[in-house]
Amino acid sequence: MNSLFLRNLEEHQQLMAALPALDDAIGAAGRQLAALLAGGGKLMFCGNGGSAADSQHLASELTGRFINDRRPLAGLALSTDSSALTCIGNDYSFDEVFARQVAGLGRAGDGLIAISTSGNSRNVLRAVAVAREAGIWTLGLLGRDGGKLREACDAAIVVPSQVTARIQEAHILIGHTLCGVIEAELGIAG
């Protein structure tokens, strides 16, 4: 019997082998995100649990650095402000924790990257609804069948797996690639 690691690795490798099908969607999304930044917009990220971590990871690739030294880019994770999260969750509803931040901070011409392995997290769905009303372009970074977010977002990248951990592993590969496409499009790749 293979070890747990070898089984996970095999599952991961099988999923990786299916990801070339997402190439066009990833390239198109990266170019759109770059265009938003070039137009003066910012990119917001939201998600729960591991996807909250992905949100702050990817936002920091923009404001900090990805690979090479270059000017900072406008990235903002909506999963990191514990005061906003607890206030909104406590006084309104956990479903509103991202949506109210989008309503308060977002402007037309911004982008929202909604990260969810199920595609069905209610607070992420609410954030996307509020964003679209405000003229914010929305990208779903999703898994399984894409859930409700697949249709709710302007564009979606759906990782074809049923396993949350494997989907998350693909999400960070795709997120890093989006950062690379953004840098290349903006002419700031080193």
Ligand SMILES: O=C(CO)[C@@H](O)[C@H](O)[C@H](O)[C@H](O)COP(=O)(O)O
């Ligand atoms: O990281 C993991 C599992 O790997 C968990 O924290 C996971 O992100 C949480 O269960 C999330 O609440 C799942 O939400 P979602 O991906 O379905 O939107």
Ligand SMILES: [Zn+2]
């Ligand atoms: Zn996890």
